Amino acid sequence: MGLLAPGEPWPADEVIDASGLTVLPGLVDVHSHHREPGFTHKEDILSATRACAAGGVTTTLAMPNVSPPPNTVRILDDMMRLYERSAVVDWNINPAGTIVEEIPKLAQKGIAAVKVFMVTDTGRDYPHMPGIGVHDHGQLLATMEACSRAGVPLMVHPHDQSLMHQIETAMWARGERDALAYARAYAAHDGVIWETAIALLLRLQQATGVQLHLLHVQTAGSVELIRAAKARGQKVSAEVNPWALFLGHDWANIERLGSYALSYWVPESNQAALWEGLADGTIDLISTDHAPHTAEEKEVGWRDGWEAQTGTPSAQFYLRMMLDAVHHGKISLERAVELCSTAPARVFNMTRKGSIAVGFDADLVLVDQTAQRTISNSEVLSKIGYSPYADMTFTGLPVRTLVRGKTVFAEGTVVGEPGFGEQAFVARDVPA
Numbered sequence: 001m002g003l004l005a006p007g008e009p010w011p012a013d014e015v016i017d018a019s020g021l022t023v024l025p026g027l028v029d030v031h032s033h034h035r036e037p038g039f040t041h042k043e044d045i046l047s048a049t050r051a052c053a054a055g056g057v058t059t060t061l062a063m064p065n066v067s068p069p070p071n072t073v074r075i076l077d078d079m080m081r082l083y084e085r086s087a088v089v090d091w092n093i094n095p096a097g098t099i100v101e102e103i104p105k106l107a108q109k110g111i112a113a114v115k116v117f118m119v120t121d122t123g124r125d126y127p128h129m130p131g132i133g134v135h136d137h138g139q140l141l142a143t144m145e146a147c148s149r150a151g152v153p154l155m156v157h158p159h160d161q162s163l164m165h166q167i168e169t170a171m172w173a174r175g176e177r178d179a180l181a182y183a184r185a186y187a188a189h190d191g192v193i194w195e196t197a198i199a200l201l202l203r204l205q206q207a208t209g210v211q212l213h214l215l216h217v218q219t220a221g222s223v224e225l226i227r228a229a230k231a232r233g234q235k236v237s238a239e240v241n242p243w244a245l246f247l248g249h250d251w252a253n254i255e256r257l258g259s260y261a262l263s264y265w266v267p268e269s270n271q272a273a274l275w276e277g278l279a280d281g282t283i284d285l286i287s288t289d290h291a292p293h294t295a296e297e298k299e300v301g302w303r304d305g306w307e308a309q310t311g312t313p314s315a316q317f318y319l320r321m322m323l324d325a326v327h328h329g330k331i332s333l334e335r336a337v338e339l340c341s342t343a344p345a346r347v348f349n350m351t352r353k354g355s356i357a358v359g360f361d362a363d364l365v366l367v368d369q370t371a372q373r374t375i376s377n378s379e380v381l382s383k384i385g386y387s388p389y390a391d392m393t394f395t396g397l398p399v400r401t402l403v404r405g406k407t408v409f410a411e412g413t414v415v416g417e418p419g420f421g422e423q424a425f426v427a428r429d430v431p432a
């Protein structure tokens with residue numbers, strides 16, 4: 001085709017009227033629990049990625065607490081085939097780095113990161129089941145060394161199991177076992193279980209040079225530890241999840257919703273530090289920790305918070321929350337885009353994602369920054385059919401989502417087809 005004259009439109013398969021809308025790069029969610037295989041009564045790849053499309057998420061990365069957990073290449077290959085069949089948006093998988101000798105092989109599969117949990121569930125066998133956890137400090141060191149050699153980032157859910165054992169058994173002895181007791185246990189002593197684990201992980205990162213990504217940052221002390229590590233030049237990144245800012249930040253939500261609001265309680269004293277960390281770059285990114293469980297799996301928490309399964313869903317709605325934060329001046333639109341799109345792609349080397357630029361995939365979300373909507377359970381696309389954010393009102397609404405230039409959500413309807421999503425490309429530099 002010849003050169004176009006000035007003002008002449010480029011031939012297009014689709015013309016979109018974006019009048020009054022803001023065009024943003026599609027969101028890159030590096031931490032999401034899709035529940036397939038093994039737990040599809042809660043969620044599956046199709047339902048999770050449809051929720052992503054409706055929420056402006058164009059790339060979603062799955063976590064390994066599924067059955068069987070992907071801690072070998074063989075299991076990972078099987079899991080990838082499920083995504084090739086069902087995903088509506090682009091995807092990748094963070095396999096479990098619990099078998100050290102498998103880590104270099106996993107890294108060769110184009111993954112963004114490997115993931116380990118430092119937590120063991122008490123009172124239930126999910127979501128932190130065998131095959132995904134590393135608790136011994138020597139094994140953690142070996143895992144980091146293997147990841148460093150393979151040039152693959154390591155994501156860690158920080159937790160100090162021995163301290164939690166002391167905290168929770170003392171509460172149980174006093175007869176404190178409901179959802180409110182569970183919330184207090186995980187926040188006990190100003191978040192000591194989080195901060196001791198993060199301090200250990202940062203020291204091991206110094207020893208190994210691994211690219212370390214810290215999940216679930218939720219205390220002021222954690223922000224201080226990460227800020228100091230970055231000042232030393234350590235190769236560390238960190239994330240905050242929506243539940244820490246918009247749900248578990250308010251004790252009234254914990255009292256009203258019980259286990260439905262847990263994830264974790266994040267006492268109000270931490271909020272200023274979290275928002276400051278998000279604004280100044282100490283916290284690199286926002287990811288959802290999208291974690292659906294059925295109402296039956298949550299309802300038991302009114303009696304026993306340790307039996308209820310922990311985690312909350314947010315993939316469909318967290319862009320609304322961040323746009324609302326922009327609307328209320330908590331953060332700039334530019335920084336929100338950096339946190340939700342550009343930084344997640346950059347940190348995990350997804351070199352075609354997260355920006356609107358030549359050479360990048362045409363992953364876009366069109367938003368109405370002035371639209372005010374109240375979330376309702378009737379619009380929930382997750383299989384669980386409810387949202388803990390129901391009845392909350394936010395200003396800012398995604399109205400159209402495109403993945404690689406193709407519309408997958410418009411006019412309130414997911415139009416993307418199962419299997420359209422592709423594995424997101426990851427560039428990898430393996431150390432010599």
